[in-house]
């Protein structure tokens with residue numbers, strides 16, 4: 001693909017599959033702390049980050065998104081590691097570039113919600129710009145192919161991120177994604193669909209939604225965005241079952257207790273593979289060109305999206321084939337004792 005692959009692929013109406021969700025996946029594996037969600041793992045266990053980059057590419061990601069999400073000054077301040085900002089960003093980007101080059105993939109730098117920006121307080125704008133600037137400049141230096149600005153709950157912060165990519169990004173393309181709230185209005189009062197249109201008008205290469213909503217509550221909003229925007233649209237939902245009653249992963253509850261599931265018990269609301277299949281199919285039909293999964297992503301789920309977009313990644317070698325299962329599969333392939341008879345004799349009802 002090479003460095004121009006990003007625009008070329010999109011100009012031809014093609015698609016780009018992108019794995020996100022590193023933070024939650026590494027927390028699940030026991031190498032990242034829930035709460036701050038700072039990717040200290042980049043410095044403490046770099047081989048695991050490289051491995052996850054490789055794993056997601058194996059599962060169908062066309063992009064190695066550098067794990068610099070929340071590796072910004074404000075988040076590092078919270079965990080007392082501001083002095084590690086440069087090293088952490090460089091390490092994440094360097095490994096991402098290497099894995100991308102080894103696999104003919106693209107590599108993206110990543111900036112995100114600053115945890116500083118307050119739309120009603122202009123005094124927060126410059127500190128936010130500085131947060132974006134220092135991460136963008138390192139991403140440019142480490143040869144990112146494009147920059148992702150993601151998970152913005154305010155239009156104004158997303159617009160500032162885009163402006164910073166244009167100002168400090170040496171002409172690199174931009175993907176700007178908003179994190180839609182439970183309603184259709186962003187935290188600073190902008191309608192989410194209108195905000196996407198404004199970001200298009202401001203020069204974003206790709207615009208859309210990531211995080212926050214699961215497939216079922218993100219898709220209706222994507223349909224509206226698709227109607228008003230003419231640039232490629234991005235869609236990277238969380239892998240949790242949201243609904244009209246609980247439209248956002250902050251509003252999900254644990255089935256037994258009805259306590260809030262976010263963030264520690266979101267595992268109780270994971271999407272089924274079927275739901276991700278539906279998402280991949282519908283997103284493709286809708287013409288979503290930049291597609292992936294955010295929090296809750298895992299390789300077996302991303303592979304489904306990639307396959308629904310017509311890909312056959314290396315991991316497709318291991319895509320499910322339940323015909324080979326000794327009880328639920330092709331019964332002619334197994335001894336009867338292990339199929340109907342076993343279930344009948346034991347009174348088993350599976």
Ligand SMILES: [Zn+2]
Nearest residue numbers: 211212294295
């Ligand atoms: Zn997310």
